[in-house]
Amino acid sequence: ILNVEQSPQSLHVQEGDSTNFTCSFPSSNFYALHWYRWETAKSPEALFVMTLNGDEKKKGRISATLNTKEGYSYLYIKGSQPEDSATYLCASGGNLIFGKGTKLSVKP
Amino acid sequence: GAVVSQHPSRVICKSGTSVKIECRSLDFQATTMFWYRQFPKQSLMLMATSNEGSKATYEQGVEKDKFLINHASLTLSTLTVTSAHPEDSSFYICSARYPVAENTEAFFGQGTRLTVV
Numbered sequence: 001i002l003n004v005e006q007s008p009q010s011l012h013v014q015e016g017d018s019t020n021f022t023c024s025f026p027s028s029n030f031y032a033l034h035w036y037r038w039e040t041a042k043s044p045e046a047l048f049v050m051t052l053n054g055d056e057k058k059k060g061r062i063s064a065t066l067n068t069k070e071g072y073s074y075l076y077i078k079g080s081q082p083e084d085s086a087t088y089l090c091a092s093g094g095n096l097i098f099g100k101g102t103k104l105s106v107k108p
Numbered sequence: 109g110a111v112v113s114q115h116p117s118r119v120i121c122k123s124g125t126s127v128k129i130e131c132r133s134l135d136f137q138a139t140t141m142f143w144y145r146q147f148p149k150q151s152l153m154l155m156a157t158s159n160e161g162s163k164a165t166y167e168q169g170v171e172k173d174k175f176l177i178n179h180a181s182l183t184l185s186t187l188t189v190t191s192a193h194p195e196d197s198s199f200y201i202c203s204a205r206y207p208v209a210e211n212t213e214a215f216f217g218q219g220t221r222l223t224v225v
Contacts, residue, residue: 004151032211043112043201046213089152095142096203096214098152 004092013080020076022054023090027071034096035064035075036089044104047075077094080106082096110206114217120198121192129187129220131202137182138204142214143175155200158185161170177196192224 005024013019025033032051036044048057053068061078077084087101111134121127131141139160144152156177157165164177174196176188189196201219205212 026133034213036214042215043216043218044203046109046215049211051211091152091214095154095157097154098144100149100151 004090004097004099005078006088006102007088008102010105012104012105012107016083017106018076018078019080019090019104020074021104023075023092023099024074025073025090025092027068029098030068030071031092031094033068033073035073036091037086038089038101039086047088047092061063064077076102080104082106082108109214110134110204110215112138112202112204112215112217113209114202114220116220116222117218119174119223122221123160123224124191126188126190127192127222128218129189129200129202129222131204131217133185133204133215136204136206138206139182139208140202141185141202143177143185143187144201144203144212146201148151148194152201155187158187158202160185186202189222194224197222 007022026041034049035047037047038044048064050066055062055066066073085106087103089101091098113132115130129139141158143155145155154167155170158177158179160179166172179185203214203216205214
């Protein structure tokens with residue numbers, strides 16, 4: 001059974017801080033690694049879908065890296081803003097097995 | 109991006125009754141949809157993959173007679189929780205991949221909070 005782990009479980013930062021969190025996944029039979037942002041009372045929204053080892057993707061102040069050989073991905077947020085507060089989920093596998101998420105709270 | 113609509117967003121039902129949850133792709137055809145369940149502080153757990161025109165594929169440990177899935181058209185999948193009990197109370201959410209391929213992003217419905225009393 002595919003096991004996707006995320007850390008930390010929750011994170012509290014001040015506005016303007018940069019932060020990062022980790023997603024680890026089994027490196028064998030890798031398909032793709034997905035990152036989603038899930039705000040309260042909304043649907044999860046895709047941030048990145050990454051497939052190649054060494055991939056780096058960026059969307060505004062958010063970026064992600066992927067290491068498929070060792071089975072981890074990092075998500076970075078530069079200069080956190082209160083509107084970045086959300087749960088960040090990663091998922092791997094053909095049928096998208098999700099981690100528990102990292103809940104980010106950004107205080108103004 | 110593509111839009112997936114899920115209904116209802118909240119439902120309270122009595123123990124022993126059945127509840128149907130609908131998941132629609134509004135602006136694309138979804139040959140495959142995915143149903144997840146989330147318990148408090150847990151991951152989104154994949155329950156089943158819904159395939160248009162054929163039987164759903166259930167994950168290990170998910171009772172197919174308990175959670176009936178019907179995907180009768182390219183834009184609608186339904187999950188029916190039959191003879192619901194309090195332990196079925198949970199958050200259920202559907203998704204579909206667009207474009208239809210393994211490495212594309214998933215678009216999610218809004219989720220359904222089911223409470224069985």
